[in-house]
Amino acid sequence: MVNQNFINLLAEGKPEYTDGGVLAEFTWLIVVLPFLAAILITFFGKYLPLQGAELALGTVLFIFSYSAALLYEHATKGIANEFFINVGSIGSYDLEFGWVVDGLSIMMYFVVGTVSSLVFIYATNYMQGEIRYTFFFTSLTLFAGSMLVLVSSPTLLQLLIGWELVGVCSYLLIGHYWEKKENSSAAMKAFITNKIADVGLMIGIIVLALSTKTLRISEILYQSTHDYADIKTVAYLGGVLLFIGAMGKSAQFPLHVWLPDAMAGPTPVSALMHAATWYRGCLSSWPHVSFLPRNGFTSPRYSSFIWSNNTSWSRISCCSSG
Incomplete structure (x- = not known):
């Protein structure tokens, strides 16, 4: 179709x-x-x-x-x-x-x-x-x-379901060795930090759905480009709220705190997690918010500062994801 x-x-x-x-x-x-x-x-x-x-x-x-x-x-x-x-x-x-x-x-x-x-x-x-x-x-x-x-x-509904499934799977993988308190704590930290960011995502979805009368992402994008004058404020607000959700998944400052501890999981998990974080949040929000480059400038600078104060190679590697 x-x-x-x-x-x-x-x-x-x-x-x-x-x-x-x-x-x-x-x-x-x-x-x-x-x-x-x-x-x-x-x-x-x-x-x-x-x-x-x-x-x-x-x-x-x-x-x-x-x-x-x-x-x-x-x-x-x-x-x-x-x-x-x-x-x-x-x-x-x-x-x-x-x-x-x-x-x-x-x-x-x-x-x-x-x-x-x-x-x-x-x-x-x-x-x-x-x-x-x-x-x-x-x-x-x-x-x-x-x-x-x-x-x-x-659709926004499927996006939300996929978003939450990624969060649950991240929790399971980071906490794979759950017998160790360090691992279970790291998994919970990642889960809670992302849930805080997800509040912005969910509110953004509600705002966009109510203002455009549809859950189809393509229809929302079409309205935002062809009826921009009518929904300008709402479209920008929705984009900002969606970006807050993306900040959690992509470990953007100040919602980056979970990523260094994610190294507590098995090494393949760390590799997949760090390969996934940048595109999972950043690329999904790039078409919708114009200020991403500014925040994208802040996070690497902050990551570099953290890197300079760490002696753990795993955490230094993690900071490079910023």
């Missing part, structure tokens, strides 16, 4: 886009597959030769391959499409889920697939013999799936 406003918004002044055909239509596979894999790993992983790691690795390699095919298709033909599944309504608002296939979303699918594949390959051997090996790959696969739910979101 092609949303014409979505096509118009992307194609203004640009060559004509295609709908992506079968490849775009079945992109839902890379979003759903990690959750199916996580279920299989949970119940059958311990009976497999690699205790479920092979299922997890196969899943992310499929995501990488599929996203690479999408990237090639977009580079050669150009794709702009979005798909919706209506599951009900509340008042005048349709409750919809789906997936987006355009330049930005395809790039994000490819980033998730690439980074996850590298981390999963590394984790397969690194975590061998560690406690809760199968559970670790269940959580790691859910984390990859949650990121895909987030970056594929065509």
Whole structure:
């Protein structure tokens, strides 16, 4: 199903886009597959030769391959499409889920697939013999799936669900060695800090939904560019509130405090977490708020200050994420 406003918004002044055909239509596979894999790993992983790691690795390699095919298709033909599944309504608002296939979303699918594949390959051997090996790959696969739910979101409702799933999976992964107080405290710190930021995100979603009368992100963007004079104040306020939520996930000052402690988790988790934080929040908010570069200038300066006062290599590495 092609949303014409979505096509118009992307194609203004640009060559004509295609709908992506079968490849775009079945992109839902890379979003759903990690959750199916996580279920299989949970119940059958311990009976497999690699205790479920092979299922997890196969899943992310499929995501990488599929996203690479999408990237090639977009580079050669150009794709702009979005798909919706209506599951009900509340008042005048349709409750919809789906997936987006355009330049930005395809790039994000490819980033998730690439980074996850590298981390999963590394984790397969690194975590061998560690406690809760199968559970670790269940959580790691859910984390990859949650990121895909987030970056594929065509609606604010799905964006919020993906956002919260990422937070829950981060909590599970950082606190994987929960027997140690340091680890459980670090997981709780990350969870609570992000929940504080999420208040801004949720209020921003409510503000945008009430002012534009829709939950579809493409419709909100279309209104903000074509009816900007009518919703200028609300659009800016909504963007600021969404950015507050992004500040937590991307560890921007002053909501950066959870990231150094996230190193308490297994090393593959730290690698995936630090690779994910910058794009998970920053890129998702970049099109919506104009002052991101100013805050993006502050956070690296502050990270450098923290780095100069640390002797732990893990924390120094963490500060480089800023």
